[in-house]
Amino acid sequence: MGGGAQFTTTAEAAGSAGKVNENLIGIDEVQRCLNRSRASVYRYTNTDPRNLNPPFNPRKLNPEYRSDQKEALLFHPNEVARFARDVLRIKEVTVEVLNSPSTATQQLLSSILDELRSIRNLLSEAEGRPTSLESRRDQHEQARPAA
Known part of the structure; x- marks a missing residue:
């Protein structure tokens, strides 16, 4: 029980669980990380058949929100690291989350973000300059003779 626990998650583990958040891990991976049986991991878990998302319990392993x-x-x-350290009293706990390879969605979002940044830069540069509407109005007012 006094050994260290190493937590490494990958997109494949979360992807197999069908979740968008790639940093979450399933029961099988928690079982391997804690070096405990599947039944004991379920006993540690903060679940309640009457309540889908019970309140946080510091003495239990709290799962993420479920709908x-x-x-x-x-x-x-x-x-998982908090539970291993605080409840199971595992001395050395390391949490390591590996980034998943870039997906098409991530690449698209990144290009959108780059485009928005360039638009912001252009707008901030143009703030000091008069807009074409303002300059036309000024020209029009100057062309009209004063009454």
């Missing part, structure tokens, strides 16, 4: 009882239990690596 349906049939959804798989998923855990944040920091929560």
Whole structure:
């Protein structure tokens, strides 16, 4: 029980659970990380058949929010590390989350972000200059003779 625990998650582990958040880990991975049986991991977990998302319990392993009882239990690596350190008294706990390879969606979002940044730069540069509407109005007022 006094050994260290190493938590490494990958997109494949979260992807197999069908979640968008790639940093969450499932029961199987928690079982490997804690070196405990599947049944004991379920005993540690903060679940309640009457309440889908029970309040945080510092003595239990708290899963992430679920919208349906049939959804798989998923855990944040920091929560697993906290549980291992504070409840199981594992001395050395390391949390390591590996970044997943870039997906087409991430690449698209990155290009949108770059485009928005360039638009922001152009707008901030143009703030000091009069807009074409302002300059036309000024020219029009100067062309009219004063009454």
